[in-house]
Amino acid sequence: MKENFEKVSVLDNFYQTSFYFPMPVVLVTTLSENGTTNIGSYSLCFPFGIAGRHAMMLISRSDSNTAVNIRRSKFAALNFITSRKDYLANAVRLGYPGQTTEEKLKDSIFTLLPSMRDNKENEAKYPEIIKEAVEVMECTWEDDNSVFSYKESPDESHFLLNIDNIFMKESWQKALVQGNGRFPSLPIDYGYRDSKYFWFALHGRPYKEPIPSDKSIDVNTIIYQVQRMPYDLKWEDKAYEKLVKIPRIFLKRVLEAISKRALEEGVKIITPELLDEYNKKKR
Ligand SMILES: Cc1cc2nc3c(=O)[nH]c(=O)nc-3n(C[C@H](O)[C@H](O)[C@H](O)COP(=O)(O)O)c2cc1C
CATH class of the missing domain: 2.30.110.10 (Electron Transport, Fmn-binding Protein; Chain A)
Known part of the structure; x- marks a missing residue:
């Protein structure tokens, strides 16, 4: 009607x-x-x-x-x-x-x-x-x-x-x-x-809706994910750009690993140079 x-x-x-x-x-x-x-x-x-x-x-x-x-x-x-x-x-x-x-x-x-x-x-x-x-x-x-x-x-x-x-x-x-x-x-x-x-x-049980798979990963996706992580780290804009090639399914895991390593090392700002270094010396 x-x-x-x-x-x-x-x-x-x-x-x-x-x-x-x-x-x-x-x-x-x-x-x-x-x-x-x-x-x-x-x-x-x-x-x-x-x-x-x-x-x-x-x-x-x-x-x-x-x-x-x-x-x-x-x-x-x-x-x-x-x-x-x-x-x-x-x-x-x-x-x-x-x-x-x-x-x-x-x-x-x-x-x-x-x-x-x-x-x-x-x-x-x-x-x-x-x-x-x-x-x-x-x-x-x-x-x-x-x-x-x-x-x-x-x-x-x-x-x-x-x-x-x-x-x-x-x-x-x-x-x-x-x-x-x-x-x-x-x-x-x-x-x-x-x-x-x-x-x-009263709210019902939340459910998940996947983001469209035909949308490729871009800088905004990375920023979005970083902002939802519980770490007190600053990211330089150019650092996000370094990560656009990561397959979407690995993105969260990679961001977690970078953040945890930076925190362990007392790093406060994620720069493109730091990511290059981490990429060279993968632990
Ligand atoms: C669920 C609920 C939500 C409320 N939200 C507001 C609000 O957002 N703003 C407001 O001024 N009063 C709101 N009120 C009314 C205040 O609770 C009321 O003015 C109360 O006296 C405030 O307590 P207070 O004087 O100890 O701060 C709400 C009341 C209830 C029960």
């Missing part, structure tokens, strides 16, 4: 009033004025700087505990929980405006653990993280408004949060590095749609 498009009015909070927009569920922990950790539920939280600067964007009403705490203390941890119904019910409770941090902590079913940052002397300065989370980003607010600013509406605060650390539960960290096709079951939030309910969806 042929179905026509109908026009929908673009209302405030259009992502949940005028659209079906799948969002994550993030418990944001921040430090309150008296040093306790506040937990707030957020969904408008997305990757914003992806190459060079690694940063998330968090959108909050300006007077939330979370927004006030970030402006004062600069730190936030983004805790991603799985789609257990008790977790999501509690996230909705923790998403009720107007409660103090103390009131919320009494309501919370989550367990707080000290920050995983290295700088332990300053532990008290950082928000705690949520033990039940599968993965956590520890972030610092980028308050330099020459880097990012948005002044359109005083009721909304937009925080560019630089990612300092990512921590993940062991089994998921392994799954990530091995790329073994296992994924944590993270919920999808369709928002507060009818002044009554938050609507969540």
